[in-house]
Amino acid sequence: MSEDRFGDLLGPYVLGELTPKEERELERHLEACSSCWDELRAVWGIHNALREAAASEPPPELRARTLARAKGESSSTALSRLRWTVWVPMAAALLVAAVLGFGLLRSIIYDPSDGVPLTATALAPEAGGEVRGEVVGENLQVELEVWGMPELRENEYYEMWYYAEDGSRISCGTFRTGPGGRTTVNLSAPASARSYPEIEVTREPDDGNPAANGDEVLRGSLVQL
Amino acid sequence: MSARSCSPGWERAFDSKMKDTADEALVRRVAGGDERAFLELYDRYSRPVYATGVRLLGDAQLAEELVQDAFTSVWQAAESFESERARFSTWLYRIARNRAVDLDRRRRVRPLSVGEDPLRTVAGGPEPEAGVDGWDLARALSRIPDEHREVLTLAYFEGLSQREISRRTGVPLGTIKSRTTAAMKRLHRIMTRPLDEETQHE
Numbered sequence: 001m002s003e004d005r006f007g008d009l010l011g012p013y014v015l016g017e018l019t020p021k022e023e024r025e026l027e028r029h030l031e032a033c034s035s036c037w038d039e040l041r042a043v044w045g046i047h048n049a050l051r052e053a054a055a056s057e058p059p060p061e062l063r064a065r066t067l068a069r070a071k072g073e074s075s076s077t078a079l080s081r082l083r084w085t086v087w088v089p090m091a092a093a094l095l096v097a098a099v100l101g102f103g104l105l106r107s108i109i110y111d112p113s114d115g116v117p118l119t120a121t122a123l124a125p126e127a128g129g130e131v132r133g134e135v136v137g138e139n140l141q142v143e144l145e146v147w148g149m150p151e152l153r154e155n156e157y158y159e160m161w162y163y164a165e166d167g168s169r170i171s172c173g174t175f176r177t178g179p180g181g182r183t184t185v186n187l188s189a190p191a192s193a194r195s196y197p198e199i200e201v202t203r204e205p206d207d208g209n210p211a212a213n214g215d216e217v218l219r220g221s222l223v224q225l
Numbered sequence: 226m227s228a229r230s231c232s233p234g235w236e237r238a239f240d241s242k243m244k245d246t247a248d249e250a251l252v253r254r255v256a257g258g259d260e261r262a263f264l265e266l267y268d269r270y271s272r273p274v275y276a277t278g279v280r281l282l283g284d285a286q287l288a289e290e291l292v293q294d295a296f297t298s299v300w301q302a303a304e305s306f307e308s309e310r311a312r313f314s315t316w317l318y319r320i321a322r323n324r325a326v327d328l329d330r331r332r333r334v335r336p337l338s339v340g341e342d343p344l345r346t347v348a349g350g351p352e353p354e355a356g357v358d359g360w361d362l363a364r365a366l367s368r369i370p371d372e373h374r375e376v377l378t379l380a381y382f383e384g385l386s387q388r389e390i391s392r393r394t395g396v397p398l399g400t401i402k403s404r405t406t407a408a409m410k411r412l413h414r415i416m417t418r419p420l421d422e423e424t425q426h427e
């Protein structure tokens with residue numbers, strides 16, 4: 001091995017990624033070469049700093065939440081606010097009525113000044129929440145308040161969805177809760193989410209799978225029967 | 226079904242042009258409403274902001290709030306950022322520190338729970354130049370060449386082995402090994418050389 005070759009191996013060496021043979025040769029070389037030894041010290045320092053930085057990684061879903069909130073807060077100051085009127089296209093409403101099997105479809109117009117209540121599921125009977133929203137430009141900006149939510153494990157998060165009975169759904173963003181299972185977050189979805197009649201909050205495992213595969217913790221409906 | 230249309234975090238589109246852009250140029254794009262530039266800055270600096278939150282506020286939940294607050298401020302105040310007057314990292318550090326003071330004040334309104342320490346050090350806290358909480362490292366990472374940052378990000382933040390990095394990038398394993406070493410040496414040089422010398426190399 002040439003001298004350059006040894007110097008090149010210092011990174012994988014501190015990462016523990018050399019073959020046993022490479023490692024033996026490098027260590028033998030280090031005993032004799034003070035310049036490689038000095039470089040090794042520098043590389044160790046960087047290795048430790050990178051390891052420490054990696055250990056203070058914020059949860060991955062915070063990235064999307066932060067963008068949604070930044071956009072939400074600035075557009076609400078920059079644009080004139082359109083009050084949120086939730087409307088459900090007739091077809092979707094009729095579908096809901098058909099699925100429920102009765103025709104008591106009295107009102108499908110939601111009072112825009114009220115929040116939509118979210119009710120608990122068997123998973124967390126104490127939990128509750130409320131959703132308010134408004135359409136800003138191309139987006140539906142949502143303020144979600146929840147309480148009494150079950151404590152999350154480290155690798156879990158909550159996610160809010162708009163969905164239709166046919167199973168199609170739109171994610172509105174993810175969040176975690178504070179003390180008392182309580183938090184208020186600003187989320188955002190494409191404005192087309194308005195046409196979905198149902199809302200749910202699920203507890204999702206952080207398994208890299210963006211589809212809804214967790215348990216439903218809260219649910220609400222934009223259709224009043 | 227299942228369009229995660231408002232959660233871009235799942236697919237970090239690799240935009241090499243963006244990756245090679247200096248922090249300060251990215252802030253100018255953010256001022257124009259560029260989301261990808263915003264997310265690139267987030268990827269570069271969310272770790273030190275978060276670490277600062279954990280250290281100053283002693284609470285992971287509040288540290289997450291701090292990250293959101295600080296980057297929301299970046300989005301809103303990008304227009305007022307003057308690159309002649311401060312580095313982005315210094316500017317962001319000041320924002321984060323101020324937001325941490327706010328968060329701490331709000332927290333003090335409610336009684337402290339067991340094990341929770343009131344924040345005492347924030348107001349006169351250290352400057353990022355002091356090398357606390359990975360700020361120096363984050364800034365240095367934003368200054369090394371794209372291909373160097375890529376191998377280090379994959380190795381340390383995504384936990385890939387050298388072999389996996391080789392497979393992921395299509396670059397021979399031997400090259401990945403020497404590139405990893407070169408990237409670490411380069412980071413070390415940037416972090417140890419005097420500030421004025423650093424700016425001359427821009």
Ligand SMILES: [Zn+2]
Pocket residue numbers: 003006007029033034035036037
């Ligand atoms: Zn040597």
